Amino acid sequence: MQYAWNKFLEVSGSLVNLQDFQNSLKVNQEYSGKLDFSNLKNEINVKNVSFSYGENGILNNINLSIPKNKSVAFVGESGSGKTTLVNLLCGLIPPTSGQILIDDLNLNELNKLQFQQRIGYITQEPVIFNDTIFNNITFWAKRTPENEMRCIEALKKASVYEFVYAQAGKLDTVLGNNGINLSGGQRQRISIARELYKEIDILIMDEATSALDSETERAIQENIDALKGQYTLLTVAHRLSTIRNADTIVLLERGAIKEQGNFSELLERVPKFKKMVQLQEV
Ligand SMILES: Nc1ncnc2c1ncn2[C@@H]1O[C@H](COP(=O)(O)OP(=O)(O)O)[C@@H](O)[C@H]1O
Numbered sequence: 001m002q003y004a005w006n007k008f009l010e011v012s013g014s015l016v017n018l019q020d021f022q023n024s025l026k027v028n029q030e031y032s033g034k035l036d037f038s039n040l041k042n043e044i045n046v047k048n049v050s051f052s053y054g055e056n057g058i059l060n061n062i063n064l065s066i067p068k069n070k071s072v073a074f075v076g077e078s079g080s081g082k083t084t085l086v087n088l089l090c091g092l093i094p095p096t097s098g099q100i101l102i103d104d105l106n107l108n109e110l111n112k113l114q115f116q117q118r119i120g121y122i123t124q125e126p127v128i129f130n131d132t133i134f135n136n137i138t139f140w141a142k143r144t145p146e147n148e149m150r151c152i153e154a155l156k157k158a159s160v161y162e163f164v165y166a167q168a169g170k171l172d173t174v175l176g177n178n179g180i181n182l183s184g185g186q187r188q189r190i191s192i193a194r195e196l197y198k199e200i201d202i203l204i205m206d207e208a209t210s211a212l213d214s215e216t217e218r219a220i221q222e223n224i225d226a227l228k229g230q231y232t233l234l235t236v237a238h239r240l241s242t243i244r245n246a247d248t249i250v251l252l253e254r255g256a257i258k259e260q261g262n263f264s265e266l267l268e269r270v271p272k273f274k275k276m277v278q279l280q281e282v
């Protein structure tokens with residue numbers, strides 16, 4: 001008995017540790033609702049949404065409606081809350097107050113994983129693997145005729161099919177480390193094709209900086225225009241030329257929506273927007 005008791009004491013400490021660890025995982029676990037989500041049908045509705053980090057109010061009473069397959073661009077000074085708003089729309093962070101409705105259902109109550117599977121995210125610096133185009137697009141899917149068709153479909157939608165098929169290796173062309181032999185525009189198109197290969201409803205592009213070369217800038221504008229009407233496009237834009245054709249441009253100022261409208265409306269009505277555009281046309 002003494003022996004068994006000693007053995008028990010040896011492990012009981014780690015038992016307590018493990019329990020503490022499990023509890024802390026539970027406390028910080030991301031909340032996911034129970035409602036099944038298959039796809040976006042009508043619209044996303046942001047209702048009186050505010051968000052703060054602790055005491056700091058970041059977004060203040062945002063109201064916005066985003067119909068399916070429309071393109072919405074967020075503009076505003078750095079720190080005005082564009083990325084935070086997009087993160088809320090993706091369900092990455094919950095609103096402090098107010099609601100985000102997806103087809104009239106509260107985003108908080110949806111199965112978050114299923115919802116997020118319908119979202120594609122494009123960054124300015126996509127990772128390109130030192131592997132074939134097929135693997136870069138499909139993330140090493142099985143090489144079946146169906147998957148190949150889907151890959152080709154995605155390449156076409158992302159306007160990079162011609163480029164790929166001009167290469168000797170076609171889908172088997174190996175892209176160098178981090179796409180060393182691709183231009184900025186091609187790299188972005190490859191990463192768009194990668195997102196479109198998954199079946200998604202919402203495509204998000206967050207331009208991290210305004211430091212774009214003109215080729216990439218043009219490519220981004222062409223991509224946005226080509227995808228218009230097929231996906232719900234949410235763009236955080238720094239270069240205003242890329243969002244000339246967006247259905248709605250939302251101008252954020254210190255966490256609130258200052259104005260919204262299309263490019264020419266804002267140009268006419270909002271002196272601040274006009275100034276932003278003029279400053280970039282130098
Ligand atoms: N994790 C965080 N914790 C605290 N404050 C943050 C955090 N992330 C962003 N902020 C603050 O929220 C505000 C809005 O940031 P952000 O949404 O990134 O603006 P934008 O994308 O328009 O530049 C900024 O004042 C920023 O400092």
Ligand SMILES: [Mg+2]
Nearest residue numbers: 082083084236
């Ligand atoms: Mg940002």
